[in-house]
Amino acid sequence: xxxxxxxxxxxxxxxxxxxxxxxxxxxxxxxxxxxxxxxxxxxxxxxxxxxxxxxxxxxxxxxxxxxxxxxxxxxxxxxxxxxxxxxxxxxxxxxxxxxxxxxxxxxxxxxxxxxxxxxxxxx
Numbered sequence: 001x002x003x004x005x006x007x008x009x010x011x012x013x014x015x016x017x018x019x020x021x022x023x024x025x026x027x028x029x030x031x032x033x034x035x036x037x038x039x040x041x042x043x044x045x046x047x048x049x050x051x052x053x054x055x056x057x058x059x060x061x062x063x064x065x066x067x068x069x070x071x072x073x074x075x076x077x078x079x080x081x082x083x084x085x086x087x088x089x090x091x092x093x094x095x096x097x098x099x100x101x102x103x104x105x106x107x108x109x110x111x112x113x114x115x116x117x118x119x120x121x122x123x
Contacts, residue, residue, distance in 0.1 A: 001030060001037070005046050013048055017056035022065050025076050032078040036066065 003020050005013045024030040036042070039057060043050040057074055060066040064086055067077045098108035 001034075003042075003046065005048065013046075014052045014055040014059070017042075017046070017053060018059050021056070021060055022063065025065050030076045032076050034076045035072070036074045036076070038073065 001021070001024065003017060005016050007013065009016065011019075021030065021036070025032075036057070037045065039050050039053045042048075043053040046053070057066060057068070061068055061074075064077055066074050068074050094112070095108065098111070103111070
């Protein structure tokens with residue numbers, strides 16, 4: 001697993017770690033079932049605080065990219081449909097909340113388009 005952290009970057013170190021592991025898992029460079037280094041080991045390797053790596057791992061777990069199995073450690077999850085399923089759930093929650101707030105369909109869609117433009121600035 002190849003990770004690098006740029007301390008001068010505007011993106012926080014935990015987010016740099018999270019994004020790199022998520023991308024490598026998505027691309028298949030980190031196959032499902034691969035055991036990640038312990039929080040302490042990765043923190044030491046990258047010269048970071050253990051809490052920074054722990055936060056990245058927690059966010060990866062919340063996103064369904066990794067699974068924590070006690071003594072077996074943190075493993076790359078068999079994501080297949082996990083990312084899609086989580087995105088569908090988030091979209092359904094957003095739609096329900098927008099409806100409760102009284103937004104029109106067009107206003108709710110405009111909010112999504114704006115949020116996507118911010119999240120995917122290169123598109």
